[in-house]
Amino acid sequence: MLQLDRKQQLVILVLVGIILFGGGYRFAQMKERAAEENIAVLDREKTNDSKAKVHVAGAVVKPGVYELPAGSRIIDAVNMAVPTGEADLDVLKLATQVTDGQTINVPVKAAAGQTGAAGSSAAPAAVSPVAAFSAGAGSSVQQAGGKVNINTADQAQLDTLPGIGPAYAQRIIQYRELNGPFETIEDIKQVSGIGDKRFEQLKDLITVQ
Numbered sequence: 001m002l003q004l005d006r007k008q009q010l011v012i013l014v015l016v017g018i019i020l021f022g023g024g025y026r027f028a029q030m031k032e033r034a035a036e037e038n039i040a041v042l043d044r045e046k047t048n049d050s051k052a053k054v055h056v057a058g059a060v061v062k063p064g065v066y067e068l069p070a071g072s073r074i075i076d077a078v079n080m081a082v083p084t085g086e087a088d089l090d091v092l093k094l095a096t097q098v099t100d101g102q103t104i105n106v107p108v109k110a111a112a113g114q115t116g117a118a119g120s121s122a123a124p125a126a127v128s129p130v131a132a133f134s135a136g137a138g139s140s141v142q143q144a145g146g147k148v149n150i151n152t153a154d155q156a157q158l159d160t161l162p163g164i165g166p167a168y169a170q171r172i173i174q175y176r177e178l179n180g181p182f183e184t185i186e187d188i189k190q191v192s193g194i195g196d197k198r199f200e201q202l203k204d205l206i207t208v209q
Contacts (some may be wrong), residue, residue: 054098056081057178058106059088078106091167091193105192107174110167147207150188151181162201164182168193182208 027086050070057063060081068076075094081091085087089110098104148157150172158169175191182188185206 021062052098052100052102054101055103056106057103058138058174059084059086059108060106068098075100077104081106084108088167091171105175105178105190107167107171107192110165110170147205149208150185150206151176161199161205164202185209 018155047202051067052070053065053067054071054077056066056077060083062076062081063158063206064081066077066080068080068171074092074096075089077098078087078089078092078094081105086108088107092104141177149160155166155169158164158172163171171191171193172188176182179190185203186199187208188194188202188206189196194202
């Protein structure tokens with residue numbers, strides 16, 4: 001059996017210690033690198049989640065889709081799209097935070113009238129088939145049972161509905177000029193300011209046919 005003196009044993013122990021230390025150090029480096037890569041992936045995901053894309057339409061100079069940082073407010077999106085002089089910003093909840101995929105429809109002021117709204121809109125209301133049909137609808141607006149057709153009624157006829165004054169009537173007309181006819185009566189809730197409570201007042205008095 002090989003006998004080692006004290007000096008040789010000490011040398012072997014030092015070598016073994018160096019090997020173990022080197023292996024442990026390398027393992028620690030690999031573990032640290034993996035942790036850094038995970039942090040980088042999380043940072044990229046956090047960066048992607050911190051953006052919100054919203055569609056701004058209506059009475060703005062530059063309607064379109066805008067990307068904003070997380071925590072941005074509706075006023076930030078509207079300012080990016082540059083509101084026109086006819087924009088009625090008071091009806092919007094400007095301090096509300098935007099959400100990804102949200103559509104912000106900026107209405108025109110009621111006092112501006114339909115002509116002003118058409119002039120500020122990205123869509124040419126003068127050739128809109130909905131607007132053209134509305135202008136010549138006449139007696140066809142009222143359906144059997146006295147319901148108001150929200151696809152054809154003019155501002156005065158919409159104004160006869162409960163809870164719908166000139167301002168809301170103008171918003172309904174502008175919405176269908178920008179987005180086309182309402183497919184169901186529930187679609188009227190897409191108009192800014194018309195929620196479930198107001199819809200309950202309207203549902204038995206309106207139609208889309």
